[in-house]
Amino acid sequence: MPLTNISGIARSEGDPRVERKGPSSLTGPDRLARALGWFSVGLGIAELVAPGRIARTLGLEGKEGLIRAYGARELASAVPTLSIDKPVGLAARIGGDGLDLATLATALHPDNPKRSNAAIATAMIVGITLLDVVAYKSVKAAHRREPGSDRDYSDRSGLPRGAEASRGLARKDFQIPADYRAEGTVADALPALAS
């Protein structure tokens, strides 16, 4: 049974049902950012839960605490990446990629027996970094206000008789209803007390 049925939020029986899905408002860059956000969640959890295993795989023994901190960082950047403020999250991810690469660079020395693993991880992070940069740029481009596209709507008054002629026009035949008067507040009491 779907969770929504248990909570009582399920759609009512007679409501129209989706028969065929059509084009979405989500753009390609939005989907890429979302995928990267979920990647952050997965990697962040792995780094938090199994820092020792990751450290041993990469020859980074002794840096388990740092890896765990990076896991927390991944989760922190996933939150905005999965939100509507994707550029903030993606920028954080790009910064994080730099930290990851710097840390992996310390594992690429010839004495590290797991050097080949570290090289593979480095190549992967370089690829992810490129994806992050592409996602950042394309999301910004897809959702920006075009510079210089400000419109001038100063001819749209909506008041056919003109603004000045319209001022107070409704007061001729409309009274603020009693339940919307602010009478009885300090606003009305003050002049009364002053007189």
Added chain:
Amino acid sequence: MKALVWHGKEDIRYDTVSDPAIEEPRDAIIRVTSCAICGSDLHLFHNLVPAMLPGDIMGHETMGEVVEVGSGAKGKLKKGDRVVIPFTIQCGECDQCRRGNFSVCQRTNRKGELGDKAFGHRTAGLFGYTHLTGGYPGGQAEYLRVPFADTTHIKVPDGIDDEKLLFLSDILPTGWQAAVQADIQPGDTVAVWGCGPVGQMTIRSAILLGAEQVVAIDHLPERLSMAAAAGAITINFDEENVVERLNELTGGFGPHKCIDAVGAESHVGFGQPDTIVDRAKQMLMLENDRPHVLREMIFVCRPAGVISIIGVYLGLVDKIPMGMAMNKGLTFRMAQAHVPRWTGDLLRRIEDGQIDPSFVITHKVALSQGPEMYATFRDKADGCIKVMLQP
């Protein structure tokens, strides 16, 4: 039929869905001729409103032609009638409806138990919104089932374009109520935060109700130019200090009436550092809304003034200076608009040429372009202020 369907965060699709049918005697089916995207639809687009389900049809600003009428609505509606559908569904019979508080109708939320849990007491059913308000399929579609149709409609005459009538469904009465519940009096200075569609209607309403000065606050040049077109003094908060400028315009006393036409999603920027903290909390689900406008209004409002909230808030807000509000003796008014309470009067004003709500439409496109227009509207790209869709 075709419809704009919610599938998740930022994911609105132009789907094929099954046709609606009469389910209850008071139902009617309308063929939608025009509908629109509302600012509050963006809260759903951003997945900030709980209890949405993938497959929910969007839209609560709708008008069209009646094509089928249930047995219980036949006295009030017939095939061929041209109607605007209020975003609130009302029974017309409960205690709240009889008082004119239609947006808190006690009977039309078909998931009232959820509403009771979320709000303490249920509110009216709404089209195309959360299941906390009934989860009724919305009107960004080719057809719409209207429950309680005998009382949930505004009959409109032929001979007036959809563009002038469509906004009787929401933003015109919403803007009007924002001004009315501020109790605007001649001589008042009224400050309106937010020059989106509701803010624009609020500005016109404040002028019609005789405000001496209407001050419009935003940071988008096109929106400020539209506000200025109605005679408002404008403040661009990217360029000016809002509090200083409002005090300057009011001899240091502050506006008599402050209207929040922004609500849950204040613009996030370094010039308003509280919004950055609020946004971070929102992401971590520690706060629902970014109430920057509310804080600023409480600070700048004249003592004993009125705060009118019409921008939609969603849930929990932090750091509201209640001590300031209490000590200044401010009056707070807020509500979802009680649409039918105002629409008869506003329709007459449209017919009389006092107001022409079509001024706010910046984009008029086919329903099929709906998904991309959600993004355009959200991004405030291409000078977008109001999107009208036609199936």
